[in-house]
Amino acid sequence: MEEKLYLYPVWLRIWHWINGLFFLILLFTGLSLQYSSVEYPLIRFDIAVSFHNISGIILTIGFIMFLIGNKFTKNGKFYRINWSIILIELIKQFRYYTWGIFKHEKSPFPINTERKFNPLQKISYVGAMYILMPILIISGFGLIFPELLPGRVFQISGIHLTGLIHIIAGFALSVFMLIHIYFCTIGKTPTSNFKSMINGWH
Amino acid sequence: MQKRQIYLLPALLFTFLWCLPVLCLAEEEIPESASQNQKCLKCHGQRFYFYHNEFVGKEVKDRMNPYFLIDSAQYYKSNHRSFVCTDCHSSDYRNFPHDGNLRMEPKFNCLDCHGGDETYAHFHFEKIEEEFLASVHSTKHSEDFTCWMCHNPHSYRISARNNENIGEVIVYDNDICLSCHANIEKYQLLTNLTNPNVLVTHEWLPNQALHFSKVRCIECHTEVDRDILVAHKVQEKEKAVRKCVECHSQNSLLMATLYKFESVEKRSSLGFFNATILGEHYIIGANRNYYLNVVSFIVFGLTFIGIIIHAILRFINK
Ligand code: HEC
Ligand code: HEC
Ligand code: HEC
Ligand code: HEC
Ligand code: HEC
Ligand code: HEC
Ligand code: HEC
Ligand code: HEM
Numbered sequence: 001m002e003e004k005l006y007l008y009p010v011w012l013r014i015w016h017w018i019n020g021l022f023f024l025i026l027l028f029t030g031l032s033l034q035y036s037s038v039e040y041p042l043i044r045f046d047i048a049v050s051f052h053n054i055s056g057i058i059l060t061i062g063f064i065m066f067l068i069g070n071k072f073t074k075n076g077k078f079y080r081i082n083w084s085i086i087l088i089e090l091i092k093q094f095r096y097y098t099w100g101i102f103k104h105e106k107s108p109f110p111i112n113t114e115r116k117f118n119p120l121q122k123i124s125y126v127g128a129m130y131i132l133m134p135i136l137i138i139s140g141f142g143l144i145f146p147e148l149l150p151g152r153v154f155q156i157s158g159i160h161l162t163g164l165i166h167i168i169a170g171f172a173l174s175v176f177m178l179i180h181i182y183f184c185t186i187g188k189t190p191t192s193n194f195k196s197m198i199n200g201w202h
Numbered sequence: 203m204q205k206r207q208i209y210l211l212p213a214l215l216f217t218f219l220w221c222l223p224v225l226c227l228a229e230e231e232i233p234e235s236a237s238q239n240q241k242c243l244k245c246h247g248q249r250f251y252f253y254h255n256e257f258v259g260k261e262v263k264d265r266m267n268p269y270f271l272i273d274s275a276q277y278y279k280s281n282h283r284s285f286v287c288t289d290c291h292s293s294d295y296r297n298f299p300h301d302g303n304l305r306m307e308p309k310f311n312c313l314d315c316h317g318g319d320e321t322y323a324h325f326h327f328e329k330i331e332e333e334f335l336a337s338v339h340s341t342k343h344s345e346d347f348t349c350w351m352c353h354n355p356h357s358y359r360i361s362a363r364n365n366e367n368i369g370e371v372i373v374y375d376n377d378i379c380l381s382c383h384a385n386i387e388k389y390q391l392l393t394n395l396t397n398p399n400v401l402v403t404h405e406w407l408p409n410q411a412l413h414f415s416k417v418r419c420i421e422c423h424t425e426v427d428r429d430i431l432v433a434h435k436v437q438e439k440e441k442a443v444r445k446c447v448e449c450h451s452q453n454s455l456l457m458a459t460l461y462k463f464e465s466v467e468k469r470s471s472l473g474f475f476n477a478t479i480l481g482e483h484y485i486i487g488a489n490r491n492y493y494l495n496v497v498s499f500i501v502f503g504l505t506f507i508g509i510i511i512h513a514i515l516r517f518i519n520k
Binding site: 033034035036044045046049050097101102103104146147163164167168171174175178179182185186 | 406408409411412445446447450451486487490491494498501502505506509512513515516519
């Protein structure tokens with residue numbers, strides 16, 4: 001078919017798999033903390049706390065690496081949203097995923113060197129990486145250093161508010177990941193996107 | 203008629219507010235005993251005291267033994283503020299120099315006055331004594347370790363029962379333990395052991411400073427007792443609570459100890475479990491939100507179903 005495109009530079013692949021691995025650790029330890037119980041300990045509480053903290057720090061370092069990478073390499077341009085047309089594009093892509101794909105239509109936004117993501121991918125990646133991740137990371141560090149948090153905000157304790165924000169952001173990102181992994185199976189073959197993320201070539 | 207009542211309201215409110223300081227004062231009022239106590243406190247309430255030396259015929263100024271100093275402000279806030287010193291101490295102490303034999307006088311015990319008294323039944327003094335006698339402190343030091351060791355006779359006041367500020371209660375109660383466990387002089391009154399630093403022996407506890415300001419020593423070191431408000435059976439260190447989930451879980455032990463007095467409601471109207479804790483704290487694992495749980499299960503479920511339907515349709519139309 002078309003010629004191969006080199007879309008995923010090495011730093012991005014390293015970041016992505018570190019990110020994915022530690023996100024999963026955070027997810028499982030986080031769930032274990034939130035649903036801790038005396039009778040059914042998923043993971044021992046103090047171990048879960050340590051793993052969660054350490055993984056959070058590694059994830060943050062990775063995230064900073066991602067920000068720097070996107071700032072100083074060409075990869076950043078794929079994340080720029082053109083707000084004037086995004087809505088129409090999104091509808092088109094949405095129609096494709098809910099209808100066209102079953103009728104073997106051609107993807108409305110085929111991948112090329114100028115466009116790595118379709119509009120839905122783009123908006124969800126931007127939402128995940130530039131909105132949810134910062135919220136998750138900042139609230140997470142707030143919980144590691146609770147003495148830095150405000151004592152109370154509108155009647156409830158600062159730690160509590162931060163905890164809620166952290167849990168909601170973590171939950172939203174977990175849902176994102178589920179959908180993300182599923183949509184990655186929509187490639188030339190169900191596994192081709194995963195191979196791309198390993199060897200870099202699309 | 204109705205209109206007039208409305209005018210009455212601010213007037214009433216105003217009078218109430220006007221009386222408030224007076225009402226408050228009444229509670230903190232210095233009792234009648236004060237003038238009698240002043241005779242003792244003029245020496246025992248000051249760093250320096252004076253007496254007349256009859257031999258040489260002159261006024262002498264001397265330093266008060268710091269261990270015999272009594273903070274009168276604390277004294278008049280204590281449970282026994284209405285007492286005259288000589289209710290507990292021999293009236294011979296009115297003379298100075300005190301008779302050397304007086305120091306041999308036996309002291310009252312809590313139970314001497316409170317035992318079998320209906321008025322104090324809700325404190326369960328007998329049960330407390332029983333637990334105390336089974337505690338490490340009592341078993342290892344028998345007679346020397348009395349209730350007074352923790353309940354300073356000149357400043358003890360109930361806190362957990364009537365103070366709504368949990369933070370203050372925690373500090374007050376922990377200071378009792380730390381008066382020995384962070385003070386080698388009082389500690390060695392009872393033992394020749396060197397006092398291990400509690401900050402070091404609790405290093406396994408993460409966010410230690412936070413924990414020590416948010417939970418009491420007795421939460422981990424006493425056997426939980428459903429009948430009395432403050433459990434008194436301090437156990438050997440091997441039996442101390444070490445498992446994090448005992449607090450960090452939905453049936454947190456804190457509900458049976460620190461928050462016992464208020465823990466009537468398990469789940470608040472906003473859906474938070476163990477909501478009584480929330481006023482001051484947020485304890486991972488103990489304060490889950492019911493609605494958040496439900497919403498997250500539904501969203502996860504729908505996502506999952508959506509993905510499966512999409513995958514099946516893709517497979518069929520391949
Ligand atoms: C003129 C100062 C003075 C007055 C007044 C005074 N004391 Fe003392 N008291 C002392 C001094 C000094 C000591 C320590 C030396 C000693 O034991 O004589 C002491 C010791 C004591 C002790 C400790 C005894 C021991 O060794 O355990 C008690 C109890 C005590 N006083 C009670 C009282 C009471 C109760 C009153 C009031 C009725 C009172 N004192 C009035 C100066 C005073
Ligand atoms: C509720 C009873 C009670 C009252 C009231 C009381 N004391 Fe005491 N006092 C004690 C007991 C019990 C001890 C012994 C404490 C111990 O063994 O740790 C003591 C000890 C002392 C001591 C010796 C220092 C010490 O801590 O061992 C002094 C001095 C003293 N009292 C002075 C006073 C004075 C002055 C007043 C009045 C302002 C007063 N007491 C009121 C029960 C009382
Ligand atoms: C000499 C008798 C006596 C001794 C000893 C004594 N008490 Fe009391 N206690 C009283 C009296 C009388 C009152 C009521 C004081 C008042 O209402 O002004 C009281 C009040 C109290 C209260 C407050 C009750 C309330 O509802 O506010 C507590 C708690 C208490 N005592 C605990 C103790 C403890 C603990 C000890 C031993 C460490 C002790 N008492 C030793 C006589 C004593
Ligand atoms: C190891 C220290 C220690 C010893 C020893 C001790 N207590 Fe306590 N006790 C405490 C603490 C801490 C509290 C909580 C104070 C508070 O917040 O009101 C308390 C509270 C109490 C209360 C008030 C409980 C309530 O329901 O409000 C009573 C009554 C009491 N103790 C009696 C006793 C008696 C009687 C003895 C001796 C048999 C004794 N205590 C020995 C530490 C001790
Ligand atoms: C009057 C001083 C004093 C006070 C107050 C006191 N302790 Fe102690 N405590 C001791 C001494 C002395 C020992 C050492 C016992 C021994 O091994 O001989 C000890 C031992 C202990 C131990 C260790 C037992 C072991 O297995 O080695 C624990 C736990 C403990 N205390 C907890 C507490 C708590 C909790 C409080 C407050 C409610 C408290 N203590 C208040 C003097 C005190
Ligand atoms: C989170 C629960 C927890 C809290 C809160 C806590 N402890 Fe402990 N403490 C423990 C455990 C568990 C041990 C046993 C440690 C060990 O075996 O090394 C212990 C050990 C001790 C020992 C014995 C130390 C030794 O090695 O001899 C003392 C004394 C003690 N604690 C006092 C305190 C005092 C005082 C406070 C309050 C300032 C306190 N503890 C708060 C759980 C706790
Ligand atoms: C006696 C009850 C108790 C035990 C046991 C306990 N904790 Fe805690 N923990 C608390 C309380 C209360 C807080 C403070 C919540 C707040 O900030 O209001 C807390 C806070 C924390 C925090 C900080 C949360 C934040 O918001 O940053 C961590 C982390 C933590 N605990 C971990 C642990 C670990 C790990 C263990 C076991 C080794 C443990 N805890 C054992 C009661 C307990
Ligand atoms: C472990 C589970 C994960 C797997 C298997 C996975 C898989 C993939 C694959 C195959 C791609 C390449 C296809 C594409 O570009 O769309 C990709 C890209 C991407 N993934 Fe993931 N992912 C996982 C977790 C995550 C998580 C947790 C995040 C963010 C929090 C994330 C964010 C991204 C981003 C931003 C890209 C685009 C990177 C770029 O090309 O610039 N992934 N992922």
